Amino acid sequence: MSDTSSPFPTPVVPPATPSGPFLLTPSENEILADAEAIWRCDTMSKATEHMHNRPAPMFLPNFIGGEFSVPPISASASPILSYQPKTGTVLCQIPRTPPEVVDEAIRQARAAFFPWSTTTRTVRSQYLRRVSDLLQEHRELFAVWESIDQGKTLERARVEVDRAVANFAWV
Numbered sequence: 428m429s430d431t432s433s434p435f436p437t438p439v440v441p442p443a444t445p446s447g448p449f450l451l452t453p454s455e456n457e458i459l460a461d462a463e464a465i466w467r468c469d470t471m472s473k474a475t476e477h478m479h480n481r482p483a484p485m486f487l488p489n490f491i492g493g494e495f496s497v498p499p500i501s502a503s504a505s506p507i508l509s510y511q512p513k514t515g516t517v518l519c520q521i522p523r524t525p526p527e528v529v530d531e532a533i534r535q536a537r538a539a540f541f542p543w544s545t546t547t548r549t550v551r552s553q554y555l556r557r558v559s560d561l562l563q564e565h566r567e568l569f570a571v572w573e574s575i576d577q578g579k580t581l582e583r584a585r586v587e588v589d590r591a592v593a594n595f596a597w598v
Contacts, residue, residue, distance in 0.1 A: 455488075455497075458495055464477060465572070468568070468571065469565065469567050470567065474571050474572065478518070478575075483520075484508070484520050485519045486519065486520045488522065489522055489524055491532045492535040496528060498525055505523065507520070508521075509576075511575055511576070511578070513575070555596075558595045559593075559595035562591050566592070567585075569584075570587075573587060573588065
């Protein structure tokens with residue numbers, strides 16, 4: 428007799444037409460406050476408590492041209508929901524970005540490429556090493572959130588953060 432039940436949790440799915448917390452469009456101040464709160468969640472227990480006490484899943488805005496960009500959210504342009512693999516609950520909302528905003532992001536990226544490409548190797552190396560230093564300094568924070576987002580064990584997530592540290596340090 429085989430067991431046909433799935434070993435994975437049943438996802439907690441919001442209504443087909445988003446309502447309640449899934450229709451909130453956060454302000455830039457709310458996004459920054461949320462980022463600061465998440466930055467303090469450098470242990471699994473702190474992160475779990477933070478997510479449990481949230482009124483809505485976190486919102487990941489676009490970042491275009493040095494500014495946060497939050498496209499309007501509506502029933503016809505509802506955010507993409509990202510689920511926690513371990514629990515099946517919604518971890519975050521990702522904007523369903525309209526094509527014209529994507530085009531603007533591409534224009535901004537192309538405009539930034541030339542100044543970056545003309546920067547000396549020494550300066551670029553300093554930036555990349557700074558990324559490596561920050562990843563190392565906040566290793567546990569990144570490992571906790573990688574574990575939550577990807578459903579990996581915390582130990583495996585630490586290995587991946589260590590690899591990212593090494594990749595950015597290799598310049």
